[in-house]
Amino acid sequence: MQSSPKASQPPRERIWRNALLASMAGGTGLGMVEAATVVVRGERIAYAGPAAQAPEPLGPDSEVIDCGGRCITPGLIDCHTHLVHGGNRAHEFELRLQGATYQQIAAAGGGIIATLRATRAATQEGLVAQALPRLDALVAEGVTTVEVKSGYGLDLENERKMLSAARQLGTLRHVGVRTTFLGAHALPPEAGGDADAFIAQVAGQMLPTLAAEGLVDAVDAFCEGIAFSPSQVARVFAAAARLDLPVKLHADQLSNLHGAELAATHHALSADHLEHTDEAGVRAMARAGTVAVLLPGAFYFLREKTLPPVELLRRHGVPMAVATDCNPGTSPLTSLLLAMNMAATQFRLTVEECLAGTTREAARALGIARDTGSVEAGKYADLAIWDIGSPSELVYRIGFNPLHSRIWRGR
Numbered sequence: 023m024q025s026s027p028k029a030s031q032p033p034r035e036r037i038w039r040n041a042l043l044a045s046m047a048g049g050t051g052l053g054m055v056e057a058a059t060v061v062v063r064g065e066r067i068a069y070a071g072p073a074a075q076a077p078e079p080l081g082p083d084s085e086v087i088d089c090g091g092r093c094i095t096p097g098l099i100d101c102h103t104h105l106v107h108g109g110n111r112a113h114e115f116e117l118r119l120q121g122a123t124y125q126q127i128a129a130a131g132g133g134i135i136a137t138l139r140a141t142r143a144a145t146q147e148g149l150v151a152q153a154l155p156r157l158d159a160l161v162a163e164g165v166t167t168v169e170v171k172s173g174y175g176l177d178l179e180n181e182r183k184m185l186s187a188a189r190q191l192g193t194l195r196h197v198g199v200r201t202t203f204l205g206a207h208a209l210p211p212e213a214g215g216d217a218d219a220f221i222a223q224v225a226g227q228m229l230p231t232l233a234a235e236g237l238v239d240a241v242d243a244f245c246e247g248i249a250f251s252p253s254q255v256a257r258v259f260a261a262a263a264r265l266d267l268p269v270k271l272h273a274d275q276l277s278n279l280h281g282a283e284l285a286a287t288h289h290a291l292s293a294d295h296l297e298h299t300d301e302a303g304v305r306a307m308a309r310a311g312t313v314a315v316l317l318p319g320a321f322y323f324l325r326e327k328t329l330p331p332v333e334l335l336r337r338h339g340v341p342m343a344v345a346t347d348c349n350p351g352t353s354p355l356t357s358l359l360l361a362m363n364m365a366a367t368q369f370r371l372t373v374e375e376c377l378a379g380t381t382r383e384a385a386r387a388l389g390i391a392r393d394t395g396s397v398e399a400g401k402y403a404d405l406a407i408w409d410i411g412s413p414s415e416l417v418y419r420i421g422f423n424p425l426h427s428r429i430w431r432g433r
């Protein structure tokens with residue numbers, strides 16, 4: 023286990039020279055600078071750009087690092103994960119490959135209820151221990167910020183345990199953790215099929231309590247025929263608004279319930295999945311500034327056929343992010359580099375869109391773009407340094423990790 027992040031203080035100033043910088047600054051483009059210098063003071067970036075304009079080192083104790091032409095990008099951001107959960111569903115996967123139907127698997131105690139049971143049975147420490155290898159896999163690929171959702175506890179005590187486990191992960195590794203309350207993920211068995219009563223509990227009890235405990239950075243819901251209706255989601259979002267918390271939505275993944283419009287109406291940070299979103303939904307997102315989070319891992323694992331409306335998103339200027347959706351049921355994926363490759367091969371995103379989608383736009387999808395997501399003065403020194411000659415190599419390769427080193431908040 024690594025030492026506590028709080029134990030190591032960054033040097034006063036660190037200077038990376040001779041880098042191929044893809045800053046992702048300025049709102050569009052890769053922000054490429056050859057032979058660039060990046061100056062970090064404490065945990066923030068003081069300068070990033072051409073060597074000629076770089077400030078003089080503060081003094082003899084400034085640490086100077088020659089990058090040898092390596093590529094610096096912002097640290098990657100995985101803006102949609104269910105990283106904290108109990109157990110896995112490998113056996114269910116095996117049964118499906120042998121021809122079992124979803125109904126047979128559900129009847130045998132599989133599906134989301136299996137994860138709910140395993141999550142409820144685990145202690146907080148147990149959840150942390152199970153999540154750490156998944157987090158480490160992401161971190162090893164240059165991830166410096168990860169979002170973690172609750173939603174497998176589905177009662178106050180177990181949702182608290184999940185969110186507390188997520189917070190604890192951020193104290194055990196040098197990585198930023200953003201927590202999202204996903205109480206409206208599925209109906210727990212004890213609800214007896216009464217979704218409205220459960221939503222009242224989510225919006226009226228769980229969310230206000232957990233928000234008061236400082237465990238919630240954003241609020242999410244699953245709007246789908248197999249989950250919750252738009253009007254039920256709207257009640258959760260109204261509760262979030264009363265607490266001044268931003269919202270996000272699992273929207274239009276399997277059918278078009280107009281989740282994208284619903285998210286936009288509530289000024290959501292992001293609407294995620296979007297395979298079945300139509301042009302009206304895309305227009306609404308563009309007006310609201312809602313980020314489209316594309317999740318190619320779930321698309322791949324479920325062998326979906328309907329692509330998200332990437333061309334419409336481009337035409338209407340909706341920013342696109344890419345994430346792993348790491349979860350045990352539909353996207354057991356712990357590689358953001360592979361998610362980038364899948365977004366390119368399956369959804370035809372460009373290299374620039376894939377890289378922006380895991381840096382600048384992913385930060386926007388989490389509401390933290392002021393602090394991270396690009397390499398520019400004033401932001402956190404969250405950097406990834408790669409043994410590559412061009413950013414396209416990050417998207418092009420399959421199952422290869424060219425990370426040289428990773429900096430989180432200057433460390």
Ligand SMILES: [Zn+2]
Nearest residue numbers: 102104272347
């Ligand atoms: Zn998800």
